[in-house]
Amino acid sequence: MATIEKVDVLITNPTRNFVTLKVTTSDGVTGLGDATVNGRELAVASYLRDHVAPILIGRDPEQIEDTWQYLYRGAYWRRGPITMAAIAAVDVALWDIKGKTAGKPVYQLLGGAMRSGLLAYGHASGADIPQLFDSIREHQAEGYRAIRVQTAVPGLGQVYGVAAAGSTAQSRYDYEPARPGLRPTEEGWDTRAYMRHLPTVFEAVRGEFGPEIPLLHDGHHRMTPNQAGQLGRSLEPYDVFWLEDCTPAENQEGLRRVRELTSQPLAIGEIFNTVWDYQTLITEQLIDYVRSAVTHTGGITHLKKIMDFASIYQIKSGFHGPTDISPVGQAAALHLGLAIHNFGIQEYMRHSDETLSVFETSYTWKDGLLHPGENPGLGVEYHEDAGASYEYSPAYLPVNRLLDGTMHDW
Ligand code: EZ4
Ligand code: CO
Numbered sequence: 001m002a003t004i005e006k007v008d009v010l011i012t013n014p015t016r017n018f019v020t021l022k023v024t025t026s027d028g029v030t031g032l033g034d035a036t037v038n039g040r041e042l043a044v045a046s047y048l049r050d051h052v053a054p055i056l057i058g059r060d061p062e063q064i065e066d067t068w069q070y071l072y073r074g075a076y077w078r079r080g081p082i083t084m085a086a087i088a089a090v091d092v093a094l095w096d097i098k099g100k101t102a103g104k105p106v107y108q109l110l111g112g113a114m115r116s117g118l119l120a121y122g123h124a125s126g127a128d129i130p131q132l133f134d135s136i137r138e139h140q141a142e143g144y145r146a147i148r149v150q151t152a153v154p155g156l157g158q159v160y161g162v163a164a165a166g167s168t169a170q171s172r173y174d175y176e177p178a179r180p181g182l183r184p185t186e187e188g189w190d191t192r193a194y195m196r197h198l199p200t201v202f203e204a205v206r207g208e209f210g211p212e213i214p215l216l217h218d219g220h221h222r223m224t225p226n227q228a229g230q231l232g233r234s235l236e237p238y239d240v241f242w243l244e245d246c247t248p249a250e251n252q253e254g255l256r257r258v259r260e261l262t263s264q265p266l267a268i269g270e271i272f273n274t275v276w277d278y279q280t281l282i283t284e285q286l287i288d289y290v291r292s293a294v295t296h297t298g299g300i301t302h303l304k305k306i307m308d309f310a311s312i313y314q315i316k317s318g319f320h321g322p323t324d325i326s327p328v329g330q331a332a333a334l335h336l337g338l339a340i341h342n343f344g345i346q347e348y349m350r351h352s353d354e355t356l357s358v359f360e361t362s363y364t365w366k367d368g369l370l371h372p373g374e375n376p377g378l379g380v381e382y383h384e385d386a387g388a389s390y391e392y393s394p395a396y397l398p399v400n401r402l403l404d405g406t407m408h409d410w
Contacts, residue, residue, distance in 0.1 A: 002026045003026045020382060033093035035295070105379060119345050121147055121348060146216065157188055175258055187398045214356060232262030244266075269297075273298065318344045331380045344360075358383055363379070
């Protein structure tokens with residue numbers, strides 16, 4: 001029996017920080033897992049290096065479920081983004097090893113392909129309507145068949161989801177919210193101004209681009225349940241594919257009020273880390289899409305269970321795929337998405353060329369569809385020399401204040 005012989009934590013910053021776990025077996029097989037938690041990277045790196053790596057040495061790399069339970073139950077302290085990202089990294093690295101050992105892509109081990117490719121959406125944004133239209137056209141030219149729409153709000157400065165003014169398609173591609181620096185930048189926010197403005201944006205976009213193209217929007221945790229219900233109602237004429245994170249869903253029961261008010265499809269879960277965060281949302285059918293990332297929700301093993309649970313309630317996947325999910329995390333999402341019945345849509349932002357010089361991927365993008373590729377395992381190679389040439393440097397997500405200075409959800 002091969003054993004786990006070496007566990008390395010690799011940190012790199014090819015235009016943004018990434019934490020990657022590399023597990024090596026006594027047979028010389030290596031597996032990769034993504035452990036990047038945006039703005040809190042070193043906490044996961046320490047968790048893995050100081051507390052997980054030493055107890056993995058000597059274990060059987062084939063025992064994925066046992067190792068998952070060993071780390072989850074064995075920590076005693078349950079759940080939380082740091083713990084669950086660390087467990088996810090180990091889990092994904094072990095799936096990578098199992099695939100390489102079997103000579104099969106991971107999706108085959110998960111039951112095989114359910115579809116020829118994964119419908120993906122990209123991020124269009126603009127400071128005003130003409131810029132937004134240009135951005136949507138650029139995405140259509142890139143092959144995107146579904147597009148997320150975010151705009152500035154009149155009277156407010158930089159807000160979530162809008163690419164910084166003056167950035168080019170190359171450097172912008174796409175909206176990246178973490179900013180390098182020793183502390184977070186501050187943004188200003190007014191929910192009522194946003195709620196008045198957004199329906200006019202969707203009216204304009206539908207007028208220009210017609211009824212067919214799936215359009216998405218992210219509310220980024222900023223509304224109360226009543227406000228979310230009102231916004232959902234005002235978007236109903238524009239057939240929005242999903243309204244994401246309409247409230248901070250820590251209070252899952254709050255979504256009952258949103259559902260009472262609107263039939264607008266809802267997506268939630270990018271900051272969730274276990275099935276327990278979804279329990280009420282799923283059993284009461286209070287959402288339509290699960291937004292989790294493999295990276296932040298305990299890995300392929302745990303997110304597969306969440307999706308199987310969700311499938312009973314006709315709830316689909318819409319896995320988180322921003323640039324702070326590394327190419328390893330993105331590949332894991334693609335293998336899982338290809339294999340589950342209740343796949344919905346996959347978020348896809350292309351990584352920078354620097355990132356792709358460290359992480360060599362084999363997933364493909366064609367006619368608006370992603371495919372994880374046929375390489376054994378995840379199909380991602382990590383070039384350690386290139387990675388080591390980009391040193392960690394602190395970067396934080398912004399914080400949000402209401403116009404009177406009150407801290408608000410960002
Ligand atoms: O703010 O990935 O839907 N996508 C998002 C992202 C998140 C960032 C946080 O790291 O909400 O832009
Ligand atoms: Co989001």
